[in-house]
Amino acid sequence: MQIEIDEIAKEFGPATALHPVSLSIPSGALIALLGPSGSGKTTLLRILGGLEFPTSGRVLFDGQDATGLTVQERRAGFVFQHYALFRHMTVFDNIAYGLRARPRKTRPSAAEIDRRVTRLLDLIQLPDIARRYPSQLSGGQRQRVALARALAIEPRMLLLDEPFGALDARVRKELRGGLRDIHDQTGLTTVFVTHDQDEAMELADLVVVMSMGRIEQVGRPNDIRARPRTEFVRAFISA
Amino acid sequence: MTPAPLSVSVPARPFRPATTEPVWLRRSLIVAVLAMLSVLVLAPLVTVFAHALRDGLAMAVASLGNRDAQSAIRLTLTIAAISVPLNAAFGIAAAWAITKFDWRGKAFLITLIDLPFSVSPVVAGLCFVLLFGANSAIGAWLVASGHPIIFAVPGIVLATMFITFPFVARELIPVMTEQGRAEEEAALTLGASGWRTFLTVTLPNIRWALLYGVLLCNARAMGEFGAVAVVSGKIRGQTATMPIMIEMLYNEYLSVAAFSMAALLALLALVTLTLKSALEWRHADQLAAARRH
Numbered sequence: 001m002q003i004e005i006d007e008i009a010k011e012f013g014p015a016t017a018l019h020p021v022s023l024s025i026p027s028g029a030l031i032a033l034l035g036p037s038g039s040g041k042t043t044l045l046r047i048l049g050g051l052e053f054p055t056s057g058r059v060l061f062d063g064q065d066a067t068g069l070t071v072q073e074r075r076a077g078f079v080f081q082h083y084a085l086f087r088h089m090t091v092f093d094n095i096a097y098g099l100r101a102r103p104r105k106t107r108p109s110a111a112e113i114d115r116r117v118t119r120l121l122d123l124i125q126l127p128d129i130a131r132r133y134p135s136q137l138s139g140g141q142r143q144r145v146a147l148a149r150a151l152a153i154e155p156r157m158l159l160l161d162e163p164f165g166a167l168d169a170r171v172r173k174e175l176r177g178g179l180r181d182i183h184d185q186t187g188l189t190t191v192f193v194t195h196d197q198d199e200a201m202e203l204a205d206l207v208v209v210m211s212m213g214r215i216e217q218v219g220r221p222n223d224i225r226a227r228p229r230t231e232f233v234r235a236f237i238s239a
Numbered sequence: 240m241t242p243a244p245l246s247v248s249v250p251a252r253p254f255r256p257a258t259t260e261p262v263w264l265r266r267s268l269i270v271a272v273l274a275m276l277s278v279l280v281l282a283p284l285v286t287v288f289a290h291a292l293r294d295g296l297a298m299a300v301a302s303l304g305n306r307d308a309q310s311a312i313r314l315t316l317t318i319a320a321i322s323v324p325l326n327a328a329f330g331i332a333a334a335w336a337i338t339k340f341d342w343r344g345k346a347f348l349i350t351l352i353d354l355p356f357s358v359s360p361v362v363a364g365l366c367f368v369l370l371f372g373a374n375s376a377i378g379a380w381l382v383a384s385g386h387p388i389i390f391a392v393p394g395i396v397l398a399t400m401f402i403t404f405p406f407v408a409r410e411l412i413p414v415m416t417e418q419g420r421a422e423e424e425a426a427l428t429l430g431a432s433g434w435r436t437f438l439t440v441t442l443p444n445i446r447w448a449l450l451y452g453v454l455l456c457n458a459r460a461m462g463e464f465g466a467v468a469v470v471s472g473k474i475r476g477q478t479a480t481m482p483i484m485i486e487m488l489y490n491e492y493l494s495v496a497a498f499s500m501a502a503l504l505a506l507l508a509l510v511t512l513t514l515k516s517a518l519e520w521r522h523a524d525q526l527a528a529a530r531r532h
Contacts, residue, residue, distance in 0.1 A: 051424055071427045078428040084421035088443045097439075098429035153429055 001062050001156045001189050002027040003048065008057035010043050017043040018213045020057060025191065025206075027062075030183050032200035033193045035210035036236070041193045042161055044210075048191065049159045050074040061156065077150030077188070079160040083142045085134040091145050092117055092130040098153035120148040123182065140171040147182065158183070160192035164199060176203050197237050201225065209233050287505055290498035302496035303503060310476045311484035311500070314392070318480060319460040322399045326460075327453050330407025335441070337408075338415035339423065352408050355401055363401050364469025367394060390472030395480065398466035403456045410452030414445055447522060451515065458511045462504065 003025040010018040018040045025031055033041035046052040048059065050071035058067045066074065086094050095117045099108055108116065121127050124144040134142060143163060150158060163179065164172040180203060183190045194200050200207045201221040209216045209224065209232075217229040228234040260268075291299045302308065333352060337345055355363065371388040372378045381387055388394045422444065426436040442449075464482040471478040479487065481504050488497035 049428055051428070071424075072430045072432070074428075075430070076428060078425065080421050080425060082421065084425040086422055086425070086440055097426065097431070101426070101429055101431040101435055149425075149429070 003157065003189060003191075004058075004060035004063070005044070005048075006058040006060060008044070008047060008054045008059065010040070010047065010052065011055045016213055018047075018054075021213075021215050023208060023215060023218065025189060027189055028187050029189060029205045030180070030203065031189075031191045032204035032207045033191065033210060034195070034197060034200040034207050034236075035216075036195055038212070039210040040213040041208075041210045045159050045161055045191060045193050048074075048157070049076040049078045051078075075153060075156045077153060077155030077158045079143070079146045079150050079158070079163050081162045081165055083134075083146035083166075085142060085146060085149070087134050089133075090130065091121075091126075091132050091134070091137070094134070094145060095120055095149045095152050097149065116152060117148075120152055123151070123185070124148045124178070138171075139167050140175055143167065143175060144178065147179075151182070151186065155188065158186075158188045158190040160190070162194060163192055164194070164196070172199075179203065197239070201237075209236065211236070284505060287498055287501050290494060291502035293498075294495050298495055299499040299502070302493075302499045307476045307479070308484065308496070308500060311479050311481050312503070314395075314479070315461050315481040315504075317392070318395055318399050319457055321396050322403060322460050323453060323457045326400055326403055326456055327407050327449065329404065330411060330452060330456075331445075331449070333408045334411035334415050334445075335437075337412055339420055349412075352405050355404050360398075360402055360463065360465030361469055364398050364466035367398055367401070367466075367470050371397075389470055390474065390478060392478065394470035395467050395478060398470045399460050399463050402463050402466050403459045406456035406459060407449065407452035410448050410455070411445055414448040415441075418444055447518075450518065454511050454515050458508050461507055 005021060005023040005025075007020040007022055008018060009016075009020045021040075021044065033044060035041045043052060047054050050069060050073070054067070058065055060066060086097065089097070096113050099113050099116065102108075117130065118127070121130060124147060126141060126144060129137065129141065129145075134145070137145065143166075147160075147163075160179075164175060167175065176199065179190075179192070192204075201224075204221065206218065207221055207224055208218050211232050217224055217233045219227075224233065225237060228237060303312070333348065336342075337348060368389050369375060370377065371381065371394065373382050373387075373389070378387075378389060386393070388397065422440050423436050426440045427433075431439065462482060463480075464486070467480055468483055468486075471480065471483060473479055473483050473487065475484075475487065481500055485497050485500045485504065488494075488500065
């Protein structure tokens with residue numbers, strides 16, 4: 001799905017989180033929103049997911065105005081920074097949550113839900129953890145379960161907030177490849193937020209560098225490295 | 240020349256962790272606490288039961304059997320059965336509003352929730368009398384329409400709810416603050432409605448704190464005296480709750496009857512406490528997980 005961000009601005013009371021920003025995300029791309037904390041990247045992601053509403057501007061999905069769609073109507077697979085797994089449910093129930101929450105007419109049968117959850121557990125390469133609780137999983141396993149839970153709703157796009165932020169360096173490297181594989185297999189338009197430039201450069205097709213609520217530069221990783229457009233970008237990627 | 244052998248002779252001193260106090264201090268602290276608890280808590284409790292059973296169990300039970308006593312017991316249980324569920328619902332709503340949203344006036348609401356803890360129950364009762372009593376416009380209308388609040392059961396429910404309002408909310412706010420909004424947001428992005436999110440995510444996460452708050456609220460609802468004394472009018476057989484009845488019996492020198500009723504009330508409180516302890520013991524790990532703050 002192609003995403004168009006058209007002059008989106010967001011204010012929290014007197015504070016401006018986003019100055020009007022515009023961005024076009026091609027269908028099927030893997031995009032990184034890169035910037036330091038307070039740059040507005042998470043706010044932009046939450047606006048795409050419908051968790052936050054812009055003060056002004058529009059969001060278009062495949063050319064259709066989606067600004068007024070509720071969070072449920074957006075059908076965005078969202079992976080939260082600390083994964084936000086339901087702690088009182090097993091991994092199976094976590095992944096099945098979105099399917100069970102559907103209205104009766106479109107809800108799959110129990111057998112079908114079972115089949116889909118099993119397939120997703122295979123996709124994240126953790127076929128044996130269905131009966132465990134989130135507290136019994138490692139950080140890396142939790143991240144992958146959160147990914148499976150987001151994919152279970154057959155989302156139109158995948159949005160990830162610092163998906164590797166809570167992991168140690170070794171696991172982080174491993175899971176980068178995992179996200180790339182899942183993106184390539186599903187073909188979903190994927191946007192992830194990170195403050196780690198290596199992560200953004202290594203993983204993304206297109207990197208959006210942000211600072212102070214503004215987009216500083218949009219480009220392929222190599223172009224941004226070779227030709228940083230502003231002083232901020234130069235300083236940030238050489239850090 | 241050979242060097243003199245190094246003699247490492249550290250005087251043997253017993254190792255003591257930095258946070259451990261000497262034995263004598265520990266023991267005297269424990270004794271002091273036990274002594275205080277015995278005088279302040281245990282002795283009165285024992286006395287109540289001893290007095291109630293002074294003329295034998297049969298007399299105590301008989302004194303609870305007369306019509307006024309039965310009415311008081313029934314009234315107290317009714318009041319608790321009405322006010323505790325309502326306060327549980329209001330407590331959840333208040334805690335939800337405070338912890339899951341940012342809005343102006345939040346601090347004011349928190350202060351308001353704490354108000355019943357700081358206002359004397361008698362004052363609270365008087366406020367209700369002034370608001371809904373026969374001398375006020377609302378009260379006159381209520382009396383005329385045949386639904387008086389003051390000196391009637393609705394007034395007692397109101398007063399009890401006022402006094403016990405903070406228990407559930409106060410128990411939930413820290414738990415819900417710590418748990419944050421992420422799980423609810425996750426449920427919403429997965430397509431769940433607000434109500435479904437509440438039932439399947441919020442409620443299971445707060446169930447232990449909620450139960451704890453409800454038990455405390457219940458104990459207080461059954462025992463409230465001051466505010467109820469003012470609004471009830473102490474009409475025997477109609478608006479006299481167990482605590483009110485105890486006071487009246489005692490003032491009439493019917494001490495066996497008074498203490499039997501008091502023992503029953505204490506027993507109800509003890510059942511609540513036992514239930515609480517049993518829950519803590521059986522679900523210690525979940526409670527610890529839910530109350531990490």
